[in-house]
Amino acid sequence: MTRLQVDGVPVELPAGASLLDAVRATGADLPTLCHDDRLRPAGSCRTCLVRADGRTVAACVTPATPGLTVETAEGDVRNLRRDAVALIASALPPHALAGSVHSELAEACRSLGIPEDSAAGEPTRGRDESHPYVHLDRDLCIACGRCVRMCSDVQGTFALTLTGRGAETVVAPGTGGPWADSDCVSCGGCVDTCPTGAITQPGPGKGLTSRQSSADRVRTTCGYCGVGCTLDVVVREDRVAAVLPARDGPVNHGHACVKGRFAYGYLRSAERLTEPLVRENGYLRPASWAEAIALVAEGFRAAVRDGGPDAVAAISSARATNEENYLVQKFLRTVIGTNNVDNCSRLCHAPSAAGLTASFGRAGGTDPFDDVETADCLLVVGANPVEAHPVVGARLLQRALAGASLVVADPRAVGLARHADVHLRPRPGTNVALFHGLAHVLLDEGMTDPGFLHDRATGMGELADVLADYPPERVAGITGVPADDVREAARLYGCAERPAVLYGLGVTEHLHGTDGVRTLANLPILRGAVGGSGRGFGISPLRGQNNVQGASDMGALPDLLPGYGRVTDPEARARAEAVWGRPVPERPGMRIPEMFAAAREGRLRALWVIGEDVCATDPDSRRVAQALDACPLVVVNELFLGETARHADVVLPVASWLEKDGTFVNFDRRFQRARRAVAPPGAARSDFEVVHAVADSLGVDLRCRTPAAALAECGRVTPLFAGLSHERIDQEGDVPWPCPAPDRPGERTLYADEFATPDGRAHLSSAPYLPPGEEPDQDYPLVLVTGRRWAHYNSGSMTRRGGNLLLDDSDCLDLHPEDAARYGLRDGTPITVESRHGQARLVARVGTELAPGQVFCAFHFPASGVNSLTSEHADAVTSCPEYKVTAVRLRPFVSDA
Numbered sequence: 001m002t003r004l005q006v007d008g009v010p011v012e013l014p015a016g017a018s019l020l021d022a023v024r025a026t027g028a029d030l031p032t033l034c035h036d037d038r039l040r041p042a043g044s045c046r047t048c049l050v051r052a053d054g055r056t057v058a059a060c061v062t063p064a065t066p067g068l069t070v071e072t073a074e075g076d077v078r079n080l081r082r083d084a085v086a087l088i089a090s091a092l093p094p095h096a097l098a099g100s101v102h103s104e105l106a107e108a109c110r111s112l113g114i115p116e117d118s119a120a121g122e123p124t125r126g127r128d129e130s131h132p133y134v135h136l137d138r139d140l141c142i143a144c145g146r147c148v149r150m151c152s153d154v155q156g157t158f159a160l161t162l163t164g165r166g167a168e169t170v171v172a173p174g175t176g177g178p179w180a181d182s183d184c185v186s187c188g189g190c191v192d193t194c195p196t197g198a199i200t201q202p203g204p205g206k207g208l209t210s211r212q213s214s215a216d217r218v219r220t221t222c223g224y225c226g227v228g229c230t231l232d233v234v235v236r237e238d239r240v241a242a243v244l245p246a247r248d249g250p251v252n253h254g255h256a257c258v259k260g261r262f263a264y265g266y267l268r269s270a271e272r273l274t275e276p277l278v279r280e281n282g283y284l285r286p287a288s289w290a291e292a293i294a295l296v297a298e299g300f301r302a303a304v305r306d307g308g309p310d311a312v313a314a315i316s317s318a319r320a321t322n323e324e325n326y327l328v329q330k331f332l333r334t335v336i337g338t339n340n341v342d343n344c345s346r347l348c349h350a351p352s353a354a355g356l357t358a359s360f361g362r363a364g365g366t367d368p369f370d371d372v373e374t375a376d377c378l379l380v381v382g383a384n385p386v387e388a389h390p391v392v393g394a395r396l397l398q399r400a401l402a403g404a405s406l407v408v409a410d411p412r413a414v415g416l417a418r419h420a421d422v423h424l425r426p427r428p429g430t431n432v433a434l435f436h437g438l439a440h441v442l443l444d445e446g447m448t449d450p451g452f453l454h455d456r457a458t459g460m461g462e463l464a465d466v467l468a469d470y471p472p473e474r475v476a477g478i479t480g481v482p483a484d485d486v487r488e489a490a491r492l493y494g495c496a497e498r499p500a501v502l503y504g505l506g507v508t509e510h511l512h513g514t515d516g517v518r519t520l521a522n523l524p525i526l527r528g529a530v531g532g533s534g535r536g537f538g539i540s541p542l543r544g545q546n547n548v549q550g551a552s553d554m555g556a557l558p559d560l561l562p563g564y565g566r567v568t569d570p571e572a573r574a575r576a577e578a579v580w581g582r583p584v585p586e587r588p589g590m591r592i593p594e595m596f597a598a599a600r601e602g603r604l605r606a607l608w609v610i611g612e613d614v615c616a617t618d619p620d621s622r623r624v625a626q627a628l629d630a631c632p633l634v635v636v637n638e639l640f641l642g643e644t645a646r647h648a649d650v651v652l653p654v655a656s657w658l659e660k661d662g663t664f665v666n667f668d669r670r671f672q673r674a675r676r677a678v679a680p681p682g683a684a685r686s687d688f689e690v691v692h693a694v695a696d697s698l699g700v701d702l703r704c705r706t707p708a709a710a711l712a713e714c715g716r717v718t719p720l721f722a723g724l725s726h727e728r729i730d731q732e733g734d735v736p737w738p739c740p741a742p743d744r745p746g747e748r749t750l751y752a753d754e755f756a757t758p759d760g761r762a763h764l765s766s767a768p769y770l771p772p773g774e775e776p777d778q779d780y781p782l783v784l785v786t787g788r789r790w791a792h793y794n795s796g797s798m799t800r801r802g803g804n805l806l807l808d809d810s811d812c813l814d815l816h817p818e819d820a821a822r823y824g825l826r827d828g829t830p831i832t833v834e835s836r837h838g839q840a841r842l843v844a845r846v847g848t849e850l851a852p853g854q855v856f857c858a859f860h861f862p863a864s865g866v867n868s869l870t871s872e873h874a875d876a877v878t879s880c881p882e883y884k885v886t887a888v889r890l891r892p893f894v895s896d897a
C-alpha cells in the first residue's frame with residue numbers, strides 16, 4: 001500500500017496506482033481528456049495537471065509514491081488545467097460545446113467555468129457518415145488518441161490511426177478511405193471513449209457513453225453470444241436509444257461487439273410478429289391468444305390421445321432464459337409425460353458436455369475465463385473468437401500481444417492465426433489425429449506431469465499404447481500439418497507454466513466430435529494443467545448462444561433433468577418428482593434429429609419449436625422441412641416469420657432478450673441477469689408466459705409464476721443451483737455454478753480437490769482417429785467448412801434486420817485463388833454450390849484464408865440455402881451434426897430467367 005496526501009487528505013492506494021487514482025480516492029475529479037481507465041495512459045493532453053511536492057505533473061501518468069504531497073485545488077494549478085482545456089476547446093467549432101452537449105470536454109468546460117463561446121473555430125474538415133453505427137465529425141477531433149488506443153489495446157483490430165501534423169492531426173481509418181470500407185468491426189469502443197463527440201453513434205444514442213450514468217439505463221446481459229457481456233440499455237420513451245458496455249461488467253470490462261452494442265434494430269422491425277397466427281386453408285391468418293392457445297392445447301391433447309405422450313416433442317431455445325427453459329422441460333415432463341425435449345446444444349456443444357463429463361465429471365469448462373489473464377500459452381482450437389466471441393477474442397489477442405505464446409489450430413487463417421506463434425492447419429475432420437500427435441510429443445519429450453497422472457488421472461497405460469501410433473510424421477500424413485509444426489506446438493504447450501486450452505465448433509461439429517473433445521482434454525491432463533488454481537487454465541469450450549449452457553443446465557435435454565441428473569436414475573427422478581408433485585418419465589426422450597425422423601415416419605404428432613429456426617440452421621434442411629410438413633401439429637414461438645414458422649400450424653409471437661426478465665448462463669458458467677428494458681411489440685408475450693398459458697389451458701398449474709420463483713424452484717430440484725436466486729445475482733452481479741448454498745460462493749475453478757467422475761479421477765481417452773463422414777471424391781472434389789462471420793448471428797433473423805445488413809449483405813463462399821482459377825471464378829461471381837444433399841447459391845470471395853481444395857461459408861442468409869448442402873452425418877455419441885465437413889462442387893450460377 002502507498003500512503004500519501006491529496007489536498008491535506010490522507011489516502012492509501014495499492015501499488016501501481018497513479019496520482020489520478022489518488023485524487024479520485026478523495027472523491028474529487030480532474031479533467032482527463034486523453035485518459036480512459038480501460039487504456040494505458042498517454043499523458044498527452046495536460047488537462048489533469050496537479051502539484052506534487054511542488055512540481056507540476058500530469059496526474060494520469062505520474063505514479064503515486066509514498067509520502068507525496070499532492071495539491072489540486074490551489075489557484076495556479078487549477079488555472080493551468082483551465083488553460084489547457086480552454087486551449088483545446090478554442091480550436092473547435094461552436095457545436096463542440098453548444099447547449100446540452102454531454103461530452104467529457106463539454107463537462108470539463110462547464111466545471112472549469114470555460115464559456116460556451118470559447119469554441120469559435122471554423123468547421124473545415126468535414127464528416128464521415130459512411131458507416132451505419134460510427135460517424136466521425138473531424139472538426140471535433142482533439143487527437144487525444146483514445147479511439148486509436150481503444151482499437152489497438154482493447155479491441156485489437158488496429159483499424160484507426162492519427163494522420164496529419166500539429167493542429168491538423170485527426171483520427172482516420174488506417175486504410176485511408178471511408179470508415180465503412182475500413183477494417184472497423186463496429187465494436188463501438190472508439191464511440192464509447194471519444195471525449196469530444198467527434199466519434200458518435202448516429203440517432204437517439206448520439207453522445208451517450210458508458211461513462212455517464214443515469215436513471216434511464218437498464219442493466220442486462222447480452223442476448224447474442226455466450227460471452228455474456230454486461231450491457232446498460234438506455235431507454236427513452238420505451239424505445240432503446242443505445243446499448244452501452246458496462247465498465248464493471250465481469251466478463252467484458254467495458255467492451256462489447258457489434259451485435260450486443262448495435263444490433264437492436266430488429267426490435268422495431270416492421271416484420272416483427274405482433275399477434276398469433278393460425279393456419280387455415282393452408283394460410284397463416286391472425287388470431288387471438290385465446291384461440292391460438294386453445295388450438296395448441298387441443299392439438300397436444302389429440303397427439304397424446306392418438307400416439308401417447310411420446311408423440312409430442314419440443315425444441316427449447318438457447319436464446320431464451322433459464323427460467324423459460326426450466327418451464328419448457330417441466331411442461332413436457334410433467335404435463336405431457338415425455339422426455340422429448342432438446343435444445344440447440346445438440347447442434348453445437350453436446351460433444352463438449354458429453355466429452356468433458358466423461359473426462360472430468362462436469363458438463364462445462366474447467367476454469368474461469370479470467371484466468372487466461374495469467375496463462376503463458378494459449379492453445380485455441382477450432383474456434384474463431386475474433387468473429388464469434390469478439391470480447392473473448394479481444395482478451396485472448398491482448399494476452400498474446402502481452403507475451404503469452406499462441407498456438408491456433410484451424411484449417412483457416414482466422415483472426416487470431418495472424419498473431420500465432422504456430423498456426424496448425426489440419427484438414428477438416430482430422431482433429432483426433434492432430435491431438436494425439438501433440439500428446440505423442442508431450443510424452444516422447446518428457447513434458448507430462450507423472451505425479452499428477454499417478455495421483456489424479458487414469459487411462460495412461462492404454463493411451464500410451466495408442467499414442468505410439470501417432471508420431472508427428474504419421475500425423476502429418478493424416479492431417480496435412482507438417483511434423484515440425486506439431487512438435488513446435490507441443491513444445492510451446494508442453495513447456496508453459498500455465499497453459500490454457502480454448503476450443504469451439506471446429507472440434508465438436510464432426511462425426512467424431514466427442515472423441516475430439518476428449519482427446520483434446522487429454523492435453524491438460526497429461527500436463528497436470530487442470531484441477532485447481534495455479535496448475536493452469538485447463539480447458540474451456542467457447543459455448544455459442546447466450547444461454548446454451550443454461551438451456552442444458554436447466555434440463556432441456558432428453559436424457560437429463562435440471563442439474564444433470566439422469567432421467568434413468570430413480571434418485572434423480574425422485575428429487576424432481578418431490579418438487580414437481582408429478583411423475584417424471586424414465587425413458588430418455590428423442591434428440592432433435594430423432595424428432596425429425598419420427599415426424600417423417602408418422603410417429604411424432606406434435607412438435608413445439610421454441611426459438612430455433614430449424615429449417616434454416618439444422619443440417620440437410622430439405623429433410624427437416626419434410627419432417628415439419630409430415631407432423632400434424634407444428635407450433636413455433638418466434639420473433640419473425642422465418643423459414644420454420646412458415647411451416648407451422650400455429651405461430652406465437654414472443655419477446656426477445658431486451659423485452660423480458662430472467663437469467664442466462666454464459667460460457668464460463670456464470671449466472672447473470674437479463675432484464676426487461678422495453679415492452680415487446682403488439683400482443684407478443686414472453687416464452688415464459690406462453691408455456692404457462694398452454695399448461696393452464698391443459699388444466700395443469702405449473703406453479704412458479706415468476707422467473708424468480710422458477711429459478712428458486714429449480715434450486716430445489718438440484719444441489720448444483722441450490723444457492724442461486726435472482727436476489728443474490730442482483731446483488732453479486734454474477735454467480736457461477738456449482739452453487740450449492742445461499743451462503744457459499746459458487747465454484748469458479750472446478751476440481752480443486754478431486755474430479756467429479758465416479759472415481760474422482762480425470763479420465764484420459766484413447767479413442768483412435770477415424771475419418772470424417774464425408775470425403776471429397778471426383779464428383780464432389782472440395783471440402784466445404786461452414787461457420788460464422790462477425791456481422792451476423794446464426795439464422796440472421798435479428799442481425800439482418802438493422803444496420804448490420806449494411807456491413808455484410810450476403811453469404812459468400814471463400815475459396816483459394818488456385819480453385820478460383822480452376823473453376824473460372826472471380827471475386828463477386830455468383831456461384832452454385834452442390835453437395836450430395838442439395839444446393840446453395842453464394843457469391844465467390846477469393847482469398848488465401850483457406851488451403852486449396854477447401855472452401856468456407858456462413859449460414860446467415862437462409863435464402864442462400866447453405867444447410868441444404870450439409871449432411872445428416874452426426875457425432876457418433878451425441879448426434880451433433882457434421883457441419884464442418886461436406887463434400888461439394890461448384891459451378892458459376894446461371895439464372896433461370
Ligand SMILES: Nc1nc2c(c(=O)[nH]1)N[C@H]1C(S)=C(S)[C@@H](COP(=O)(O)OP(=O)(O)OC[C@H]3O[C@@H](n4cnc5c(=O)[nH]c(N)nc54)[C@H](O)[C@@H]3O)O[C@H]1N2
Pocket residue numbers: 225226348381382383384385387388389409410411412414426427428429430431503504505506507542543544545785786787788789790791792793794795884
Ligand atoms: N458473429 C457471430 N458470433 C456468433 C455466432 C454467429 O452466428 N455469428 N454464433 C454463436 C454460436 S451459436 C456459436 S456455437 C459460436 C461458435 O463459435 P466458433 O466455434 O468459433 O465458430 P465457427 O465459425 O462455427 O467454427 C470455428 C472454427 O472451426 C474451424 N474448423 C472447422 N473444421 C475444423 C477441424 O476439423 N479442426 C479444427 N481444428 N478446426 C476446424 C473453422 O475453420 C472455424 O474457424 O459462435 C457464437 N457467436
Ligand SMILES: Nc1nc2c(c(=O)[nH]1)N[C@H]1C(S)=C(S)[C@@H](COP(=O)(O)OP(=O)(O)OC[C@H]3O[C@@H](n4cnc5c(=O)[nH]c(N)nc54)[C@H](O)[C@@H]3O)O[C@H]1N2
Pocket residue numbers: 317319320321344345347348349505509544545610611612613614617618637638639640642654655656657687786787788793794795796797798859866867870883
Ligand atoms: N451450416 C451450419 N449450420 C449451423 C451451424 C454451423 O456451424 N454450420 N451451427 C449450428 C449451431 S452451433 C447453432 S447454435 C444453430 C443455431 O441455430 P438457431 O438456434 O436456429 O439460430 P438463431 O438465429 O440463434 O435463433 C433461432 C431463432 O430464435 C429466434 N429467437 C431469438 N430470441 C428468441 C426468444 O427469446 N424466444 C424465442 N422463442 N425465439 C427467439 C430468432 O428469431 C431465430 O429465428 O445453428 C446451427 N447451424
Ligand code: SF4
Pocket residue numbers: 222223224225226227228229252256257258259260261389390391392
Ligand atoms: S461478445 Fe457476445 S455477449 Fe458480448 S456483446 Fe458481442 S454478442 Fe454480446
Ligand code: FES
Pocket residue numbers: 031032033034035042043044045046047048058059060061
Ligand atoms: S488525462 Fe492526463 S495528460 Fe491527458
Ligand SMILES: [Mo]
Pocket residue numbers: 344347348349544545548
Ligand atoms: Mo451454437
